[in-house]
Amino acid sequence: MVDLAVLAPLDWVDERTGAVRGTKWFLFRNVPRDISWAQTLGFGTLIAFAVQTLTGAILAMYYKPASEIDPTTGKPLAYASIEHITNDLTLGWLVRGMHRWGASVFVILLFMHMARVFLFGAYKYPRELLWITGVLILAMGMLMGFTGYLLPWDQTAYWATVVGINLNGTAPFAGPWLSQFLAGGAEIGSDTLAKWYALHMLLIPGALIALIGIHLYLVARLGITSPPWSDEAAGRERPVRKPTGARAGLVRPGSGSK
């Protein structure tokens, strides 16, 4: 029965995709035996990102990226939709609150994870590209915060963004063009909001998900490092015991030095 209902379809899929073998490769691998809590920060970051994706998707179902005045409430549509989510929807406040505070937790975890990688010297050979995808993820994560800040369309959101856009304008060469692009027109309004919304919920998350995918693949492929101060660190130097006496010359150096 089990064979027929579960294993056969799995085999069928695996034969055509390698998905089952891939999952096994990812799960049933060994990690150094001396790793511990410090190495869970990366996973914690992943969970925070998952929370953002999930709560963000729910918010997107009710949020309206437009600054026009809503005739019934007399408030901008985006603002009114945020009010609606917070006050009227069942558990809307929780979803919004988790998204809002999850962003801060995500950024803190990013920095803590990076600090642990730095402390362990884990960015060194062969994990250089793992580090670089990490730095790109960090930059993208900060951009998520920057673009998401405008969306509630309240005073903080608006004025912080005005300042942010003006700051981009100070960049040499690309600056004026960049601030034009970000503002989406002469004034900061609906066009700006639509553009930032697209960046915040489509473009940057897409890039992030791709980068995280590469990051995790490299983690599984290269393995994670032991704490460098550990006595049983994987890859530790072994004292080379020189064979002496009668065995000298009979034993290859290194073979008895477990």
Next chain:
Amino acid sequence: MAKGLGEQNREWYARYKDDVKKEGKAFFPRAMLHDTIMGIVVVGVIIGLAVIWFYDADGTEAGVLGPWYEDPAEPGTTDFIPRPDWYFYFLFYLLRIFEWPETVVIATVGIPTILLMLLIGLPFYDRRRERRPSRRPVAMVAAVLTVLSMGVLTYKGATAEETLGSTLIADGVPNEWAEKQGFVGNQKAEAGAELFAATGCLQCHIYLGLGAGNLGAPDLSEIGQTNDVAYFVQYLSNPARFGNTVMGSYSYLGQENLAALGAFLEASKGGEEPDSR
């Protein structure tokens, strides 16, 4: 004979792979158990923050973690102090350190770019095999200095004080300006003074000793000696055309308000006590 760095690296990594295979622990389920607990803690903290935030605040009334939302965005009034999210505070404060227009770009583009380059390049300029923190003094000192300076800048950014335009007006500051600058009775300039206080010009500029001196914005106490209303109106409508990419356009204020601001600026000739700081 000494082996090359590449060869040493590859030998070390081969040994690492070997050790993990022979004496490592299973990722699933052993190591995953720690990860799962970590995940639960993360979700718990996020929910906890959301609950505290929601139950301690009420609408635009702030609780310990701030309000649910501020008042709706109003492009017309700038009686509001813009604050970025906390992880941009360090950048926010950096901007106050660079007070001269030519140097603002150092804070907005220069320092962030250099930091990013240093981060990306780390594995390429720190090529030694040594991983123990105790044997990497330069890296550790650099890290501590980075963390300290980010911390101090973030703290300074969080506690930076600015005055709200409405407070200034309630305190009668625009009237004081009119007296000091001697434009009492000039209605346009008086209206302009209130606008000047309300629209947040002081978040960057200094006027008669008040304001931030931020982002390289000059002291405007004696600006009336340089130009006239027509020029100021044009300048405020489109600062970028005058090579000022820091200050945003104020064209949204409308011609009448701009004219008032212009009259105010023109009337600002330094007054009896030229307060030039």
